[in-house]
Amino acid sequence: MAEVSNEEEDDKAAALEALLEQFREPEEPRKKxxxxxxxxxxxxxxxxxxxxxxxxxxxxxxxxxxxxxxxxKPAKVADRSLAKNSPKFSVETYVERCRRGMTPQQVRWIVGDFQKAGLDDMRVEKVWQLVHDFQEAAGSEKGPGWMDPDMPKLAKSEAMEIGWQQRTWYLDALADGLSLDVWQRRQAKERCGVHLLETEVEFMKKQPEGELHPISEAEAPPYAALVNPSHWLKNEEMAPWRLVDLTDAQLRITWHDWIMSRRDGSTGSTAYDSDYPWFDSGITAMLNPLAAESPQIGDFSTGDAPSKIDGAGSILPYTYGQDFSNPGNLKSEVMACHPAQLKILLLLKPDLAATLMDDLEASGD
Structure with a gap:
């Protein structure tokens, strides 16, 4: 009886399924x-x-x-830690560092870094040679087609790259000499970057387009504004106090107070000049930043002024106590400098890098 009952149940299920099938909508085939x-x-x-x-x-x-x-504000824990642990600047520390001078090994390290950065005179001379060849060829009787048209492009590329590297070296010298904290370093980098971009815009406006043609000096792209530190440092936007919001103590070891006094006549001299330049690569004076009031400027004793390192004290001044008692000897004068002063010197006179290395090798240092 159980088997008959099961068969009846199966028949009923099959009949129900057949009935439902009659009312189902046909399914459309799925598209691949x-x-x-x-x-x-x-x-x-x-x-x-x-x-x-x-x-x-x-x-x-x-x-x-x-x-x-x-x-x-610091965004990362590491940044906050760096800002907190940045060395505090003091005038006394700077003066003492100047008096201590450098060892031959320290000089070698700085010069080596300068050469590794590709800032020595050989690379800069390459740019000037390209510029000279371009101007000479564009104005020659042979006609503009005489020169490879890629030459001005190569000169432009080299000049723009060197321009960034020179300014990076300059900012590093300021950070070293003024003990800039992490936020001052960032501020200097941003302001210097804006100024350099403006310089590059002016440079690009004068880039030759199309076929080469004779150009005058006035028409030539301003390469000096990019790759000649003695030129671009004359712009006061590159002064330490314009690149960075310096503390009163930091200002004391720059030429700021002296320059401002020359401009407003507060030095007592009637020969003041409102346009007195902030940068003078030939200055040979020294500064006493430890004076009671404003820093006092003075001259070297007769015969003691350094003569081989013009420009080393043009940004960060020499101070009393620096031993330049062996004037006329390049290695001796350099070793009497603050490390930041040597960095400025190499920037202004890149040809001295190879000469210094030769002197160190010759003396066995």
Missing amino acids: ANPLWIILALMLAVAGCWLAMKVTEGTMMLSKITAAPQTM
């Missing part, structure tokens, strides 16, 4: 996905991510240049 659409969607997604990254990167770079440094 086109692999090309999948690939296209993937490519669009990747392109969207890349574009978003570029927009973010550009916004971050713009904010770094335009943001007011004094309103910036």
